[in-house]
Amino acid sequence: MKRGEEFLEFLDKLGNVNRRWVVKDPNETTSDKYGYVPWDRPIDLFIKKGMVVVDKPPGPTSHEVVAWIKRMFNVEKAGHGGTLEPSPR
Amino acid sequence: MGAGRGDPKVTGVLPVALASATKLIGLIMHSVKEYVALMELHREVDPSRVEEVLRMFVGKIYQKPPLRSSVKRSLRVREIYEIEILEIEGRHVLFRVRCQSGTYIRKLCHDVGLILGVEAHMRELRRIATAHFREDMAVTLHELSEALFIWRELKDDSFLRKRMLPAEAIVAHLPKIVVKDSAVDAIAHGAQLAAPGVVKLHEGISKGDLVALMTMKGELIAVARAEMSTEEILQASRGIVATPQRVFMEPGTYPRMWKRKGGESGEARS
Numbered sequence: 001m002k003r004g005e006e007f008l009e010f011l012d013k014l015g016n017v018n019r020r021w022v023v024k025d026p027n028e029t030t031s032d033k034y035g036y037v038p039w040d041r042p043i044d045l046f047i048k049k050g051m052v053v054v055d056k057p058p059g060p061t062s063h064e065v066v067a068w069i070k071r072m073f074n075v076e077k078a079g080h081g082g083t084l085e086p087s088p089r
Numbered sequence: 090m091g092a093g094r095g096d097p098k099v100t101g102v103l104p105v106a107l108a109s110a111t112k113l114i115g116l117i118m119h120s121v122k123e124y125v126a127l128m129e130l131h132r133e134v135d136p137s138r139v140e141e142v143l144r145m146f147v148g149k150i151y152q153k154p155p156l157r158s159s160v161k162r163s164l165r166v167r168e169i170y171e172i173e174i175l176e177i178e179g180r181h182v183l184f185r186v187r188c189q190s191g192t193y194i195r196k197l198c199h200d201v202g203l204i205l206g207v208e209a210h211m212r213e214l215r216r217i218a219t220a221h222f223r224e225d226m227a228v229t230l231h232e233l234s235e236a237l238f239i240w241r242e243l244k245d246d247s248f249l250r251k252r253m254l255p256a257e258a259i260v261a262h263l264p265k266i267v268v269k270d271s272a273v274d275a276i277a278h279g280a281q282l283a284a285p286g287v288v289k290l291h292e293g294i295s296k297g298d299l300v301a302l303m304t305m306k307g308e309l310i311a312v313a314r315a316e317m318s319t320e321e322i323l324q325a326s327r328g329i330v331a332t333p334q335r336v337f338m339e340p341g342t343y344p345r346m347w348k349r350k351g352g353e354s355g356e357a358r359s
Contacts, residue, residue, distance in 0.1 A: 007257075007307030008265065015221045015261030019291040024323055028288045030270050030305035034343050037306045038255030043246040048108040049256045055227035056103040056216075068230065069105050072237055079111040081104035081259075082118050082190060084216055 003037045004030065047073060056084055101216030102227050110256030113337060116312065117259060119190040120220035121170070127214075128198040130180040132207040139182055142204050143172050152196050160191075167192040181212070221262050228252045256337070257309045263301040264291040266322075266331060268310060273343035276302055276310045281332050284317075284325035294319040300331060304343070311336040 011017075036042075041049065056065050062083035070078040101124070106114040130139070147169050154162045171187040186194065195211045202209025217224040236248040268276065272286030282302060294300060294315050302310045313331035322330050 004304070004306040008267070008303065011257055011261040011265070011307065014258055015263070017262060017264065017291065019264060019293050021289050022292050022319060022323060023289040024287045025269070025289075028269050028305070034270075035273075035304055035306050035308055038257050038308055039250075041255070043240065043249070046246075046250065046253070046255070049110055050108075050253045051104060051106040051110050051114075051256055051258060052228060052233060052253050053222045053226045054103045054105050054233070055224070055229045056100050057230060058098055058100050062103055065103060065230070066105055069107070069233070072230075072234055073107055075108040077109075077111045078105055078107050079114045081106070081114045081222075082120070082122070082219055084099045084101065084103060084214075 003040070007037050007039060047075065098213045099216075100214075102219050102222055102224055103216070104219055104222045104259070106256065106259065109337070109339075110259065112335065113256055113259040113309075113312070116335075117220040117222075121187060121218075122190055122192070122216060123185070123187045123218035124194055125175070125183065125185050125215045125217055126194050126198065127212040128182045128184065128201065128209050129212045130182065130202060130205065130207050130209045133180050134205050134207055136174075136177045138205065139177060139201075140174055142201055143174060143182075143184060145204070146197060146201065147172055150192075150197075150200075152193055152200075155193060155196060165191075169197075182209075185217070187218075222258075226254075257301075257303075257307065260301040260309055260312060263299055263312070264294050265301045265303050266290040266294075266313075266315075267303050267305055270305065270343055271346040273304055273310055273338070274340060274345045276313075276333055277336060277338040277340045277342060279333055279336055281316075281329045282313065284322060284328050284330050287322055287330060290319055290322060292319050294322070296321075299334070302331060302333070308338065308342075310338045 054065060062080050066078050066080050149166050149168050151164050152167055153164050154160050168189040173185045175185055176183040194214055198209050198211040233252055236252045240246045240249045267288045269286050269288055276282055288305060295318050296315055298315045300313055300315050302313050304310060311333040312335045313333045315331050316329045
């Protein structure tokens with residue numbers, strides 16, 4: 001599955017993972033009857049299993065930005081990865 | 090919209106997870122942060138002295154959370170990995186800082202002012218990185234609403250896809266183990282991964298490491314704790330390789346190929 005491998009490579013590069021891959025079972029293949037390469041998920045699923053790296057504007061708090069995004073995407077849940085000041089975590 | 094009086098001048102990288110990706114976002118909550126800060130000194134100081142004092146703050150520092158903060162105000166230790174002065178112009182000092190999550194840059198500016206003996210405060214702050222998410226990947230709310238509009242009104246989702254990332258991006262920094270299709274659903278049900286279910290994996294995994302269990306298509310199944318090292322996994326023909334800590338994939342996404350207790354056919358692969 002070429003595209004799956006491409007996606008895994010993309011992830012490693014994104015996460016600065018410089019480890020080599022070692023193969024245990026070289027003959028294994030994956031069926032296209034189920035699952036998706038994450039890039040190829042139908043758009044509704046892509047959103048539901050998605051994230052956005054937002055450039056927070058001046059003004060709103062991190063929580064307000066999350067609330068806006070929730071509304072924009074019409075999703076029931078959203079969460080951020082560490083608020084910007086005044087109380088960074 | 091009227092709020093935000095707390096910190097109008099703070100901008101930058103804020104990773105936001107949607108819907109079912111939300112349960113993963115905690116994994117980067119306490120990751121390394123990087124900022125560009127604009128500090129204003131209350132009197133002019135020789136630039137070499139400013140540089141000298143800023144350098145003193147690299148390493149472990151003590152900080153007491155500010156009055157208006159959401160955490161307990163007890164003295165705590167935070168580490169600053171790197172400070173680089175970008176520009177000094179009169180009383181304005183622009184610098185880049187890489188630090189542990191939870192470091193107060195406002196406090197840092199204040200403390201630098203105290204040591205310089207002229208007092209100082211933070212004028213502006215921009216976060217340029219959280220974990221592996223950097224400024225150049227960030228999209229504005231405007232770009233996002235535009236992409237959503239084009240998708241909803243013009244039925245073209247290509248812009249939206251470009252502005253977003255799959256949830257897998259949140260665990261991109263973890264070492265990974267790729268799992269056979271036949272072993273996927275059991276893990277999605279919370280079962281441990283056994284050696285025969287492994288296709289390939291990253292080198293250098295040690296027992297106890299946090300790893301991401303992925304399908305051959307690149308989908309995250311679960312974040313798990315490794316029970317064996319890379320070498321042990323390669324050699325093992327049986328035994329538990331990893332224990333799921335947080336399952337991401339919904340059960341039933343992949344076919345069930347593991348044996349049920351009471352019977353029902355199906356090949357037990359892991």
